[in-house]
């Protein structure tokens with residue numbers, strides 16, 4: 001039994017495999033980690049397998065799995081999950097794109113109570129070195145799609161991550177393509193995730209295998225995970241949909257409040273229409289805030305804005321932004337583009353709703369970085 005299993009998926013990595021194994025080993029010995037290294041290879045036609053066999057002679061904690069069926073990066077990682085002899089799994093590329101020096105930090109994140117720790121390229125402090133524009137664009141597209149499912153995670157498609165065994169042990173993973181992390185996030189059993197920024201370095205040696213098929217496979221995987229959540233209400237994706245639905249319901253209730261107060265105030269002669277309207281709008285913003293704060297975003301974790309009045313100010317500002325967006329879209333489309341004002345207004349409402357949800361989700365009711373013990377477990 002080991003404390004940690006480092007899983008290295010490989011295909012044609014003869015020029016990198018020895019270096020990465022030695023680097024991981026170095027991290028183990030420097031940090032007193034009792035770890036195993038598990039290379040999962042898809043029967044590479046080059047010297048990868050021979051190189052690993054050679055290194056195995058002096059290393060009892062180095063294992064090799066050679067797969068001969070259903071090749072694929074994700075499938076190989078899942079095979080690694082099955083063969084691992086520890087309770088913490090860490091996946092790292094063989095081509096030295098992921099810095100092994102980050103391993104102790106990631107393991108500390110798991111030991112601090114996180115179910116998943118992700119090496120993140122897309123957060124402050126992270127980045128990508130030496131990548132052509134085309135790769136960057138494809139990767140940003142993939143990340144954007146992934147964030148629709150996991151808005152709190154900056155890099156849901158990173159290939160560098162650590163998970164507790166319990167996350168994937170009983171998960172009905174359908175591995176395919178490149179983005180195994182998305183599958184783990186979508187179908188694994190987890191509550192808390194943490195990201196650690198790192199700088200991705202493009203491979204210096206060996207060849208890339210990214211192709212058009214990778215992209216279509218990924219799109220299919222995103223859809224599959226969205227569908228999965230429909231039948232698995234404990235999944236993190238489903239919980240996100242619930243928030244979106246509640247936020248929409250609160251918005252509808254705000255329309256009722258707004259209209260009701262407007263009609264009520266107009267019953268008194270002394271209120272002019274502009275005054276009555278401003279009061280009605282403001283009160284509907286307040287009632288929306290109360291409902292969102294106590295219902296939509298009621299959670300067991302701590303908010304990054306700990307005081308309700310901070311969240312109220314934030315919500316108020318975002319709401320004004322939403323109103324401006326609605327107003328601008330309606331007027332620009334109707335007055336300058338000749339659109340039907342009713343359709344232009346609906347479009348304005350939809351965009352403003354998306355703005356309100358996304359910004360409030362990310363700012364007003366953002367989770368604090370602090371980890372609060374999960375009472376559901």
Ligand SMILES: Nc1nc2c(ncn2[C@@H]2O[C@H](COP(=O)(O)OP(=O)(O)OP(=O)(O)O)[C@@H](O)[C@H]2O)c(=O)[nH]1
Pocket residue numbers: 008009010011012013040041042071072073076092093094095097159202203207208209210
């Ligand atoms: N077992 C297995 N490993 C694979 C397969 N494809 C890629 N890998 C390994 O998975 C890791 C990531 O693959 P890369 O080809 O580096 O993917 P990338 O980083 O997105 O692209 P490049 O670095 O530009 O090639 C590397 O360690 C590869 O050797 C595969 O089909 N099977």
Ligand SMILES: [Mg+2]
Pocket residue numbers: 093095097203
């Ligand atoms: Mg690579």
